Amino acid sequence: xxxxxxxxxxxxxxxxxxxxxxxxxxxxxxxxxxxxxxxxxxxxxxxxxxxxxxxxxxxxxxxxxxxxxxxxxxxxxxxxxxxxxxxxxxxxxxxxxxxxxxxxxxxxxxxxxxxxxxxxxxxxxxxxxxxxxxxxxxxxxxxxxxxxxxxxxxxxxxxxxxxxxxxxxxxxxxxxxxxxxxxxxxxxxxxxxxxxxxxxxxxxxxxxxxxxxxxxxxxxxxxxxxxxxxxxxxxxxxxxxxxxxxxxxxxxxxxxxxxxxxx
Ligand SMILES: Nc1ncnc2c1ncn2[C@@H]1O[C@H](COP(=O)(O)OP(=O)(O)O)[C@@H](O)[C@H]1O
Ligand SMILES: [Mg+2]
Numbered sequence: 001x002x003x004x005x006x007x008x009x010x011x012x013x014x015x016x017x018x019x020x021x022x023x024x025x026x027x028x029x030x031x032x033x034x035x036x037x038x039x040x041x042x043x044x045x046x047x048x049x050x051x052x053x054x055x056x057x058x059x060x061x062x063x064x065x066x067x068x069x070x071x072x073x074x075x076x077x078x079x080x081x082x083x084x085x086x087x088x089x090x091x092x093x094x095x096x097x098x099x100x101x102x103x104x105x106x107x108x109x110x111x112x113x114x115x116x117x118x119x120x121x122x123x124x125x126x127x128x129x130x131x132x133x134x135x136x137x138x139x140x141x142x143x144x145x146x147x148x149x150x151x152x153x154x155x156x157x158x159x160x161x162x163x164x165x166x167x168x169x170x171x172x173x174x175x176x177x178x179x180x181x182x183x184x185x186x187x188x189x190x191x192x193x194x195x196x197x198x199x200x201x202x203x204x205x206x207x208x209x210x211x212x213x214x215x216x217x218x219x220x221x222x223x224x225x226x227x228x229x230x231x232x233x234x235x236x237x238x239x240x241x242x243x244x245x246x247x248x249x250x251x252x253x254x255x256x257x258x259x260x261x262x263x
C-alpha cells in the first residue's frame with residue numbers, strides 16, 4: 001500500500017520505446033515518491049527521460065513495467081474514459097510554451113478547464129477573472145494573449161492550471177523563457193498558490209535559478225534518478241536520504257552544467 005501523503009509512488013518503473021534494434025530505454029527503473037504539500041523538481045540533461053517520466057506519471061504514456069500509483073490510482077488500471085476524467089479532474093499543466101488560445105481573452109483562457117468540465121460559460125469566465133485578480137492580473141483579464149508580456153502570459157497559464165483545483169500540478173520548464181526577475185516572480189507565485197497540503201507540484205526544469213524553490217530535486221541521467229536532494233528549508237521533511245545541509249550546497253555547481261535552453 002502507498003503511504004498517506006504520497007501523491008506519486010513509483011517503483012522500478014521502466015519505459016522502452018520501439019522494439020528490436022531501435023529500442024530506446026527511456027526509463028530504466030525509476031524509484032520515486034512525490035509527496036503532497038511539496039514541490040518536486042526533475043532536472044537533468046536533454047534526453048535523460050524527464051519528459052517521459054512526466055508523461056508516464058500523467059497517464060499520457062503507459063509504463064513498460066514497474067509499479068506506479070498516482071493519487072491513489074494505477075493509471076494502467078483505468079479505462080481510456082476513466083483516464084480522461086481522472087486527468088481532467090486531477091491534473092493541471094503549465095508549459096514552457098504557454099499554449100494560450102490567441103482568440104480568447106486572459107479570463108476566457110483561464111476558464112477553459114472549467115468549460116471542459118461542464119461549468120457554464122459565464123460562471124467559468126467569472127471564476128477565471130477572480131483567479132487572475134488573486135495573481136495581480138485583474139486589470140488584464142480582458143486582454144488577448146498577444147497584448148500580454150511573457151510574465152503576464154505565464155500568470156494566465158498558471159491560473160488556467162489552477163482554476164479547477166487539481167491535486168497534481170505539472171510544469172514543463174515554466175521559467176526558462178523568462179528573464180531572471182520574471183522567472184523568480186512566477187516561481188514565488190507558483191509556490192504561494194500551487195503548493196498546498198493536499199496538492200503536489202512537479203516541475204521539469206533546466207533553470208538552476210529556481211532550484212531553491214524545490215522541496216525535493218530528482219537528478220536524472222540516462223533514464224535513472226542518479227541522486228535525490230531534499231531541501232528542508234522549505235518544509236518539514238522527515239525522510240531525507242542525505243542531510244539537506246550537505247546536498248544543498250552541491251546543487252549550485254551541479255546546476256551550472258545544465259543549459260537553460262532547449263530540452
Ligand atoms: N516517442 C518516442 N519514441 C522513441 N524514443 C523516444 C520517444 N520519446 C522519447 N524518446 C527517447 O527517450 C529518451 C528520453 O527522452 P525524454 O524523456 O524526452 O528526455 P528529456 O525530457 O529528459 O530530454 C531519449 O533518448 C529520447 O530520444
Ligand atoms: Mg523533455
